[in-house]
Amino acid sequence: MSADLFESMKQSVIDGDEERSAELAQQALAQGIDPLVAINAGFVLGINHVGEQFGVGEMFLPDLMLAAEAMKAAVAVLEPEMKRRGTQREVLGRVVLGTVKGDIHEIGKNLVAMMLSASGFEVHDLGVDVPFQKFAEKAREVKADIVGVSALLTTTMTGQKTVIEVLDDMGLRPQVKVIVGGAPVTRSWAQEIGADGYSEDAMGAVALAKKLVGK
Ligand code: B12
Numbered sequence: 001m002s003a004d005l006f007e008s009m010k011q012s013v014i015d016g017d018e019e020r021s022a023e024l025a026q027q028a029l030a031q032g033i034d035p036l037v038a039i040n041a042g043f044v045l046g047i048n049h050v051g052e053q054f055g056v057g058e059m060f061l062p063d064l065m066l067a068a069e070a071m072k073a074a075v076a077v078l079e080p081e082m083k084r085r086g087t088q089r090e091v092l093g094r095v096v097l098g099t100v101k102g103d104i105h106e107i108g109k110n111l112v113a114m115m116l117s118a119s120g121f122e123v124h125d126l127g128v129d130v131p132f133q134k135f136a137e138k139a140r141e142v143k144a145d146i147v148g149v150s151a152l153l154t155t156t157m158t159g160q161k162t163v164i165e166v167l168d169d170m171g172l173r174p175q176v177k178v179i180v181g182g183a184p185v186t187r188s189w190a191q192e193i194g195a196d197g198y199s200e201d202a203m204g205a206v207a208l209a210k211k212l213v214g215k
Contacts, residue, residue, distance in 0.1 A: 006042040014041040014047025016066025025077035034153055035078035044075045047118050049204045068114035091122050093145040093213035096138045098126035100159035105152035108182060112148060113204040116209060132162045136170050145213050151182040159195040177212045181205060
């Protein structure tokens with residue numbers, strides 16, 4: 001019976017069916033299933049599948065976004081019970097993320113945030129048009145492992161460099177790692193500005209973040 005339920009959970013995420021995922025999470029709670037087990041034996045398998053299919057070009061951006069939303073809906077239902085039981089999901093690391101000052105492109109950044117949080121990172125999303133200083137202040141406040149800076153304009157890319165400089169000035173480096181991304185950003189740019197990593201997409205950002213926190 002549970003095997004069917006777990007399979008349905010996986011499928012609901014693959015289908016990007018937010019309502020169905022939330023409903024299945026409710027069912028798991030009603031059946032007394034440990035919420036962490038529901039996540040790891042059910043929903044996570046769905047998001048992993050979508051990530052793999054996306055990687056090989058079998059699924060596309062909208063599928064990835066819907067899957068991440070479905071995953072989030074399930075986790076939102078399960079979270080209170082996890083807290084109550086004290087079985088918190090292992091937090092892989094803390095990430096401060098935002099689109100840099102002068103830039104209001106948020107779709108890619110939101111996707112990176114969703115995938116990181118669906119994968120077990122605690123994400124502090126500062127939004128768009130974020131002042132350089134704010135990345136560093138938030139990183140210090142939440143003891144971030146990673147700061148992620150998104151930029152979609154050639155004119156705002158230089159802001160990624162400034163964020164690294166501010167982190168340096170505040171003595172937060174090299175403990176706090178910096179990852180950068182956005183359509184005009186390249187690996188060589190990331191190297192040039194002394195970032196710790198670059199990824200061209202959200203799945204890559206998750207792999208990169210895991211590597212940087214040693215997971
Ligand atoms: C949608 C869009 C907009 C929307 C944004 C809506 C929103 N709420 O986000 C609106 C209409 C507001 C907009 C405005 C502008 N835009 Co615009 N916009 C785009 C467009 C078409 C798509 C961007 C997008 O969402 N892509 C989909 C997401 C999923 O991809 P992504 O953002 O690249 O993110 C992925 C990766 O880059 C990576 N990633 C992203 N961030 C991060 C961060 C980290 C840490 C990591 C690891 C990875 C990572 O992972 C993401 C997921 O896979 C692009 C064209 C393009 N092909 O990029 C132009 C584009 C970026 N825009 C452009 C321009 C010029 C502008 C404007 C200046 C236009 C104008 N004259 O007003 C304004 C600027 C406003 C501002 N100050 O920011 C140019 C930039 C040119 C350049 N090289 O500088 C582009 C390239 C269009 C073009 N070909 O001319 N835009």
